[in-house]
Amino acid sequence: MIESPIELLRHLPPAAGSNGELAAQFTDLAPPLTARQAAVEAARCLYCYDAPCMRACPTGIDVASFIRNIHDQNVDGAAHGILEANIFGGSCARVCPTEILCEDACVRNHPAEREPVRIGLLQRYAIDNANLASHPFQRAPATGKVVAVVGAGPAGLSCAHRLAMLGHDVVVYEAREKAGGLNEFGIAKYKLTGDFAQREVDFLLSIGGIEIVHGRKLGENLSLAELHARYDAVFLGIGLGASRALGLTGEDAPGLMAAVDYIAALRQASDLASLPVPRRAVVIGAGNTAIDMAVQIKRLGAAEVTLVYRRGLEAMSATGHEIEIAKANGVQIRTWAAPLEVLLDETGKVAGMRFEQTRMEDGRLVRTGGLLEIAADCVFKAIGQGMDETGFSEPLASELSREGERIWIDERFRTALPGIYAGGDCVAPGQDLTVQAVQHGKLAALAIHHDIQSKTEAAWPT
Structure with missing residues (x-):
């Protein structure tokens, strides 16, 4: 019996060289900026009033503001601004296709210069060099509400983090032995090196109020009907697993x-x-x-x-x-x-x-x-x-409306089932980018918070 897919290749010889020699092939694709390089690059930014780079960012990071902070040697302020919009700002700085997003929109990216401000590297500089004594965001007063999140990838964890910020408790159910989703298991090793993906997850969880339960897969040992009955809301960030x-x-x-x-x-x-x-x-x-x-x-x-x-x-x-x-x-x-x-x-x-x-x-x-x-x-x-259909085998899950194989959602990430939301790669096609999944999770959390609070307020007698 094959234990894992890699066993299909065990008839092949092992990699030539030692672990250390091979690891040297997976260092950073783009080396980080030094303090001097970051200062020079930040000085190139024109801090545009209409900031086309910000409009091009799926998470709406205030690019001009964080670069201005780097220029003013306020690295902590730059990092705080990035993380407020995108809690995965560190990994997105490394894996985001900035060449077709913010850097493509940069006003310096014109025929005369053809060299946009290196926004991705500046974002990485800010996150990597910030001196944050503790988690930069405080939780709002506890609401007493608990939300279930299925999938500990960028969409699910982004949703969980924003819900925790808003005062809710969150239980994240994850099929794998580690959290992180695509960042942990699916990104080239030379893009997210070492244990960066796990350190970013640990940082995210340090806000408190988020519990991760591993080894639970929708449709196998996790029931959507039970989640729906037990929690105040459910967010599906199950990705595309097949x-x-x-x-x-x-x-x-x-x-x-x-x-x-x-x-x-x-x-x-x-x-x-x-x-x-x-x-x-x-x-x-x-x-x-x-x-x-x-x-x-x-x-x-x-x-x-x-x-x-x-x-x-x-x-x-x-x-x-x-x-x-x-x-x-x-x-x-x-x-x-x-x-x-x-x-x-x-x-x-x-x-x-x-x-x-x-x-x-x-x-x-x-x-x-x-x-x-x-x-x-x-x-x-x-x-x-493609979508792993195992998760849709139970009666309630089968009632989720689909667009093709993906889950249908409205403009506020609500599915066809009240109280169940979805985001990331499992919903209608976008660019299938990490940064887009992070934004889905964040916006879904805001929608969940609004809906939960509306129900709570409606329950009070007038």
Whole structure:
């Protein structure tokens, strides 16, 4: 019986090199700014009155204000302003695609300069160098209300933190052994290095009033009906936990696995030298997860890594910045090729992939009949995540309205069931970014607080 997905690769040799040598391949992608560099960069900001960078930030961080604080050597004030809008300001400074958000909106990002203020690095500088003696936010007087949150990822924990600030108690139910969600298990190791994700969770929890219960999964050993009956409100931040299938014969063969499963194993490995590493790898996908997978397996020592996408380069959902990272790390990118067949060796293990060449014809993607074969010891699929339907197997959960496979919500993050809210990747598609999930959680908490308080006030006799 296979204990974990990584066992599908145990026939491969371990990574070459010691744990220390391999760990050196996963240091910060962008080194932090020094105090002098931060001062120089902060001086470049024009502190725009209309602040287009702030409007571009999903969490509404007052960018001009925090940069002004850095310029005035008030690092603590800068950090406080960031965290007030985004309690995950530290991780978002590292993983947020600033090149398509705040930095893209920066007024210095024009043809003459083409160099926006490095907002992400300044945000990291503020958070990393703040001298906060205690948690920067105090809880409001206790309301006596208790809210359940399902999922300890960025959306769920952001919701829990804001609810705690507002005076409510929160119980967070998490299926995994650690909190953090995508930050802990799904982000490239060179983006969130060391134990930063867990330290950020510990900081968030230090506000008090939040309990995390591990090993509880909706639809298995956690009932939405029981939560609904027991708590004053329920927030679902369950993400998208199921890897999409290629739909090909041989997809269960040793040597083929979901990229997110390997990334999780890599992030949790105490000894990187114990990880199985192919000599030749194929990554199927076009998003940031595909890039993360391709770059990391290359850094672990794979000789050849080919990322394959069925459309053209311009249609890839990975940002241009991420694509350049892949190229800089020696990843080959092949476009206009759709998966056709998993190639197996005589023992039934992955030996490569056969693709059919594609092209656009009258606005539609069509297969041309041309074939492409790529030899590989391992194939990683990074073709997106879907909803884990286990959580919707019970009667009450099945009553949640859906938009496609995701949970329908109104503009205040209310689901079709009174008292149940949702946010993050499990709701209607947005950009599926950490920063967006954080904002969902924050706004949902405000809606929950408003609704709970409205009910309480209505219960008092006039």
